[in-house]
Amino acid sequence: MKISRIARIGAIGAIAALALAGCAANEGGTASSDAPTSDSAAVSGSLVGAGASSQQVAIQAWTAEFQKTNPDAQVEYDPQGSGGGRESFQQGAVNFAGSDRAFKADEVAAGGFGACTDGSDIVEIPAYVSPIAIVFSLDGVDELNLDAETIASIFAGKITNWNDPAIAKDNPDAKLPDLAITPVHRSDKSGTTGNFTDYLAQTAGDVWTAGSVEEWPADLAGESAEKTSGVANAVKGGQGLIGYIDSSQAADFSAVNVKVGDTFVAHSAEGAAATLDASKIEDGRTEGDLAFAIDRTTTADGAYPVLLVSYLIGCAEYEDENVAALTKAFFTTAISAEGQDAAASNAGSAPISDDLRTQAQAAIDLIK
Numbered sequence: 001m002k003i004s005r006i007a008r009i010g011a012i013g014a015i016a017a018l019a020l021a022g023c024a025a026n027e028g029g030t031a032s033s034d035a036p037t038s039d040s041a042a043v044s045g046s047l048v049g050a051g052a053s054s055q056q057v058a059i060q061a062w063t064a065e066f067q068k069t070n071p072d073a074q075v076e077y078d079p080q081g082s083g084g085g086r087e088s089f090q091q092g093a094v095n096f097a098g099s100d101r102a103f104k105a106d107e108v109a110a111g112g113f114g115a116c117t118d119g120s121d122i123v124e125i126p127a128y129v130s131p132i133a134i135v136f137s138l139d140g141v142d143e144l145n146l147d148a149e150t151i152a153s154i155f156a157g158k159i160t161n162w163n164d165p166a167i168a169k170d171n172p173d174a175k176l177p178d179l180a181i182t183p184v185h186r187s188d189k190s191g192t193t194g195n196f197t198d199y200l201a202q203t204a205g206d207v208w209t210a211g212s213v214e215e216w217p218a219d220l221a222g223e224s225a226e227k228t229s230g231v232a233n234a235v236k237g238g239q240g241l242i243g244y245i246d247s248s249q250a251a252d253f254s255a256v257n258v259k260v261g262d263t264f265v266a267h268s269a270e271g272a273a274a275t276l277d278a279s280k281i282e283d284g285r286t287e288g289d290l291a292f293a294i295d296r297t298t299t300a301d302g303a304y305p306v307l308l309v310s311y312l313i314g315c316a317e318y319e320d321e322n323v324a325a326l327t328k329a330f331f332t333t334a335i336s337a338e339g340q341d342a343a344a345s346n347a348g349s350a351p352i353s354d355d356l357r358t359q360a361q362a363a364i365d366l367i368k
Contacts, residue, residue: 044072047326051077051085051098052191053227054246055310058128058334058349059098061342066333075330081227082191082310083214089115089313095323096330097313098128100191101214102291105284116315123288123367125360127334128310128343129276129350131267132196133250134258136242137235138162138177143266145170147259152204154242155183157221162240170264177240184234184243185216187224195294195308196244202296203305246308247272248347258306261299269350271304277353278303288316288363290356316366328367335360 049059056079063075080088082099089097092114102124113122134151136144146154150166153159159166163176186193193214200208210217216224223241225234231243235253245253247267257264265271278298282291296305312331318324333339340351352360 042070042072043322043325043329044070045322045326046074046076047096047323047330048094049075049077049085049096049098050080050088050094051313052082052100052128052310053079053229054100054130054192054248054308055079055098055128057248057347058343061346062330062334062339065336065339065342066330069333070329073326073329079227081188082194083189086313089113095314095318096327098310099313100308100310101194102282102289102311103313105282108286108289113315115318117317117319120315120317121286121288121366123314123316123331123363124291125312125314125331125335125363126276126290126292126309126352126356127312127331127360128308128347129269129272129352130308130310130348131247131269131272131304131350132192132199132244132306132308133247133253133267134242134244134256134306135232135235135250135253136256137239138179138254139239140175142254143257144174144254145257145259145264148200148203149207151256151258152200152208154181155185155200155220155222156208156210157183158207170259179240182238182241183220183222184231184241185220185222185224186231187216187226189214190227191310192228192244192246192308196306198294199296199306244306246347248349251348258304260303260305265302265304267304267306269344269348271302272307273350273353274298274300274303275305275307276309276350276356288366290359290363314367317368321368324367328364331364331367332361335364 059077085097086099088094090113160181162179162181168176198212201212225231228245228249232245232249235241235243257266278300279292279295282293285291292309314327335357343349344351
């Protein structure tokens, strides 16, 4: 059985060490095989996941909600990054993944999901919707208005100084110094990078020619840092730096207002939600695979197009029925109104709509 392989993989020891706050008090629960819905009996046991660091605060909030009704259950999550989480899920090293992008259609078709029974579909739930803040450090400047072409030019290394005319034209009152720009990007394979570069590719493809990529192009200059926290610390640590981070970690930063249509829009949960509402699920996906094609060119009122839609990814069918029960119960908590409100309060994410919650619950109900 694949679950025995999960137990054998040495990475679990490292993941367990990162168990979320509050889980340690719930050790020793007896396994339950009941497949839960929002009103089913409590489940118990340990559920192990890995993936996007952007989801970490939200998963902590969801775990706290989950344990209110499932006190003998534990959720352990290693925020190793989206790429690492998907790889661990494929290898069967974890029960679920958190990822700032869904598996691509060709990846799904190729199969090989070690956490699932042979031939099982996967379930991908858009549970965490968050703006990506473009943050910078520049004394005396609290915010900047930038259009997509200017943002792309900065990160492509074509605009290299803060007093460049392209920046000055939309910020006539800002005191822009004669100072070199240092773009900061993720060094690890990152769904945040994938979403940020997807924005650049969709809105300024003539300038940003690298496409939508999770690994930063090696030929582009700038400073690199690992994970969201690394980029945040790098930008905070000097002058003239600019980077992209999950909005949940951007409270203490100066940030860019992004041009959408004829207006400049600040990063916000409401703006991210408006962009998702203007987007559609990709064609050709299975019933439980709710992968969105985000329309970053939308000019919808209030939309903020630099966002990530982060997924909880599990199996439609597990070999261990208790793992299925735990996954189903935890995913249900995450998308519930209470779970979404908890994530919004703690991580600044945008709660999903009631319509999307209904779709997501139908997908979760496929898990067995």
